[in-house]
Amino acid sequence: MDDMLVAGPNKDRVQELNAQLAREFDMKDLGPANKIIGMQIYRDRKDRKIWLSQKNYLRKILRRFNMQDCKPISTPLPMNFKLSSSMSPSNITKRMKMSRVPYASAVESLMFAMICTRPDIAQAVGTVSRHMANPGIEHWNAVKRILRYIRGTSDAALCYGGSEFTVRGYVDSDFVGDLDKRKSTTGYVFTIVGAVSWISKLQIVVALSTTEAEYMAATHAFKEAIWIKRLIEELVHKQENIVLFCDSQSALHIARNPTFHSRTKHIGVQYHFVREVVEDGSVDMQKIHTKENLADVMTKPINTDKFIWCRSSYGLAET
Known part of the structure; x- marks a missing residue:
């Protein structure tokens, strides 16, 4: 037995799909979603907000x-x-x-x-x-x-709501933060009136500089940005170019300047995918101050004040 959610532009379309599925499978319609795979779903239709809680x-x-x-x-x-x-x-x-x-x-x-x-x-x-x-x-x-x-x-829930539908991405890395393998950590988070995608993981190769670590982190964030952009366009509407914020000026220079050779000639070709995406305009990479980078919490333990600010910016709040 499997649970699944059905979404559509209006109730008629949802009911039509449910009827089609019911003709093929033994299915029961449980009505408006209030729980899925251990997540509780709360709605405030008047204020156009929805919460996901565990x-x-x-x-x-x-x-x-x-x-x-x-x-x-x-x-x-x-x-x-x-x-x-x-x-x-x-x-x-x-x-x-x-x-x-x-x-x-x-x-x-x-x-x-x-x-x-x-x-x-x-x-x-x-x-x-x-x-x-x-x-x-x-x-x-x-x-x-x-x-x-x-x-x-434990009462904190992810909140999504509001009229602004803008995708923003934040990326960061922690240079050689792993004491055993001396690898760096890639961290990114994407928000659409609340965090929708995030990651914190070790990079697969050892970076030789903070610039290289940030550039490799940006590559993974760019791939996620493109996927999110295409998903939104498929589900909702044409999506404006996504802005990806990075706090490394050197990584920005590499992404925008192919002649920046001395620091990049050894970097794997796959990471220069960033340059192509920047050139075609699918993702706009911009500088942000470290204090305002929401991905900072994805790469290392940080002070309490900034941690709480980042958590709030993700849309996490007590229900």
Whole structure:
């Protein structure tokens, strides 16, 4: 048995599709959507707003790992926080002890929430997920810290609404932030009156400079921007060129200036896809100050004030 959502420009079209599906499949119409794959859906039709919440799922996670009464905190991880494989168990006794800790189960549970409605924990969950093969006590403490953050924000929901329908993208990278492989982290977030797409992941190759790391991050963000643009045009209407904000002036120079050779001659050809997209105007890459970059929270732990500002800018608010 599968659940699915049906959307259309008006009720008649939706009912027509439901009738067609009912002729082919044994199907039951449950009416207006209020829940799908663990997400609650709330609407305010008067103010044209909709919320996606996983508070019931998150509270279930807290009870499952006996963290329902823990002391809440304001950020998932503290500033300058790092994890490495050197913190993993070094002998059989310690490994046996950690084997009784539900590390992988907790990380996977948090990952589902992060993918669906919680962009604010993307960087933290990405960090702890790198150590699932051999976690140590420091790694487990980091997971419990994320759960403490969830304890204080389980009521937060993604809110979408308003009349402005503009896609904005923000991209950033954290140069050699991974202590083990010395790889950088790519982070981006796209908003349409609320966050609609986000990612925080290690780059697949080692960047040799902050410029290169930012440029490679921009490449992945550009691909996502093009997909979002095409999806909107298919579902709604012709979409204006998407603006992608980046806080690296050097990466902007590379994207706009093919003769910027000394720093780019070793970069893989696939990353110069950015130049082609900039030239044809599908995506407009613009400079933004680091203080205003919403993707900053996707690449590293940041101070509380900026973290809360980014979270609010994603459309995350208590219901």
